[in-house]
Amino acid sequence: MDVVFNRVGKRYGQRDALMDLTFEMPSGEMAFLTGHSGAGKSTLLRLLLLLERVSSGQIIVGGQSLAKIKASGIPKYRRDFGIVFQDHQLLSDRSVYHNVALPLEIAGFTKRDVDRRVRAALDKVGLLDRERAEPDTLSGGEQQRVGIARAVVARPKILIADEPTGNLDPQLSAEIMGLFAAFNSVGVTVIVASHDLALISRMPHRILTLDQGSLLTVGSERGLN
Amino acid sequence: MATVPSGSSVGAGPRSVIATWLYHHRQAALTSCEKLFAESVASFLTIMVIGIALALPNLGFSLATTLQDQIAKLNAPPQLSILMEPQITFNETAQLRERLMRRPGIAQVELIDRDDALADFTASAGLEALLERLGTNPLPHSLWVYPKANVRDAGLDQLRIDLSALPGVSNVILDSRWLTRLNSFSELMKTTAVVLFFVMAAGVVLTLGNTLRLAIEARREEIIVIKLIGGGDAFARRPFLYTGLLTGCLGGLMAGLLSFAAAMVLKSPINRLLELYDQPEVMLSLAISDLLVLIGIGSTLGLMSAWYSVQLHLARIKPR
Numbered sequence: 001m002d003v004v005f006n007r008v009g010k011r012y013g014q015r016d017a018l019m020d021l022t023f024e025m026p027s028g029e030m031a032f033l034t035g036h037s038g039a040g041k042s043t044l045l046r047l048l049l050l051l052e053r054v055s056s057g058q059i060i061v062g063g064q065s066l067a068k069i070k071a072s073g074i075p076k077y078r079r080d081f082g083i084v085f086q087d088h089q090l091l092s093d094r095s096v097y098h099n100v101a102l103p104l105e106i107a108g109f110t111k112r113d114v115d116r117r118v119r120a121a122l123d124k125v126g127l128l129d130r131e132r133a134e135p136d137t138l139s140g141g142e143q144q145r146v147g148i149a150r151a152v153v154a155r156p157k158i159l160i161a162d163e164p165t166g167n168l169d170p171q172l173s174a175e176i177m178g179l180f181a182a183f184n185s186v187g188v189t190v191i192v193a194s195h196d197l198a199l200i201s202r203m204p205h206r207i208l209t210l211d212q213g214s215l216l217t218v219g220s221e222r223g224l225n
Numbered sequence: 226m227a228t229v230p231s232g233s234s235v236g237a238g239p240r241s242v243i244a245t246w247l248y249h250h251r252q253a254a255l256t257s258c259e260k261l262f263a264e265s266v267a268s269f270l271t272i273m274v275i276g277i278a279l280a281l282p283n284l285g286f287s288l289a290t291t292l293q294d295q296i297a298k299l300n301a302p303p304q305l306s307i308l309m310e311p312q313i314t315f316n317e318t319a320q321l322r323e324r325l326m327r328r329p330g331i332a333q334v335e336l337i338d339r340d341d342a343l344a345d346f347t348a349s350a351g352l353e354a355l356l357e358r359l360g361t362n363p364l365p366h367s368l369w370v371y372p373k374a375n376v377r378d379a380g381l382d383q384l385r386i387d388l389s390a391l392p393g394v395s396n397v398i399l400d401s402r403w404l405t406r407l408n409s410f411s412e413l414m415k416t417t418a419v420v421l422f423f424v425m426a427a428g429v430v431l432t433l434g435n436t437l438r439l440a441i442e443a444r445r446e447e448i449i450v451i452k453l454i455g456g457g458d459a460f461a462r463r464p465f466l467y468t469g470l471l472t473g474c475l476g477g478l479m480a481g482l483l484s485f486a487a488a489m490v491l492k493s494p495i496n497r498l499l500e501l502y503d504q505p506e507v508m509l510s511l512a513i514s515d516l517l518v519l520i521g522i523g524s525t526l527g528l529m530s531a532w533y534s535v536q537l538h539l540a541r542i543k544p545r
Contacts, residue, residue: 072457075456076455078454078455079454106455106460108242108245109240
């Protein structure tokens, strides 16, 4: 699904978190979102996930204007997304398997399908042998990979990651980014918010740089071809 | 996401809307059951609170009902006893009887000869010796008046007053007085039980509501994650509603067991009381229908508490 931001603004009281933001992401693109903390990365993702509504302008996802989605339609809209959190947000009271299965259970897949898909997703992130483990017994990198498995298990159209490598060492970070690139290569639109410039500038994807709520550069599409 | 074509290696996609809905309900019910058993001590205490809160009014109500049933059985038609002045003769009393028989509202009048009355009294009280000691019969002639069945309460009182005013009548005793008192006492007991029920029900809703508030708080991160990955409010709400329903249901069952136990304990004192009124023994027992009503009330209260708690607290948990 493609994502279009058209002159989007978001105000919190007197402060502009985002101003006049315009960019387009064609379906199947992978892009990085970067900028200092407070530059508006999180706000942008929150608007995209309809955790907040825009103050001005409009966001169009897959041809649909988000302004037209009512509160009751938000859960369904979010099922098009896979979300990877910085602190992975795994539920500690259930096994790796059941954490990954959660989006499928919400979407109503049969047990057999849940089983297949969970195993496939865990296999992709290299954790098939840990499906019975409790999340707390895993290392940071493994936990993040479980989070990624959960984000992709329902085959989302758009994958969003908010600082997914924030707590990981460079080598693990590179592995995680490699996973995202792999999902992108099968047609999933991927947006990764990260301030790890050293890492993302090595990758052949567009970088959107935010500064104080405005888009500084749309580009650096070097290597896209 | 139903993006995977059927026949694909990862499965055929989600179920239909209704099948999904049923599946979610089954899952929520199962999860609630598991959690209830996993925290068995806390769950038991909550169930106990509901059980006691429902058993108390239930017990009061069924005691009052039993009492009223017994009173209804006692209702041999109410009877008035007319005691004549001592100097009134048997013939005069017989004439009064004839007159009373013609009065509207009176079904039957029986004349009790003073000598018969004394003989009966001494015989039944085992005081034959007294009869010999007494030179004269201290009892007057008397009439037992059986009013017609449609003469009740105020009508009976009026009849008593009318009969008292007749010449030669010393005193009129309305025998059903104590019955009326007992009846209004059991009526009071019933009303008290109903009031108690509403107070207790409010207590149950608040207690269970608060328990569920804590449960919601404890699962805050789970709710946030569920909302973020596309679970609707209904999905997040369902396990708590089931927990409320289940706890309430078990609370109702507990109320039934407690009522049954209390009835067992109260059985002999109640039957002793009934014996004093020449009543046959009653079995205070818990009918299946009563148990079902208790379970129904418990479940309803449980679901209400959960709904109230969820409406109040779940909406406040928003993903950040």
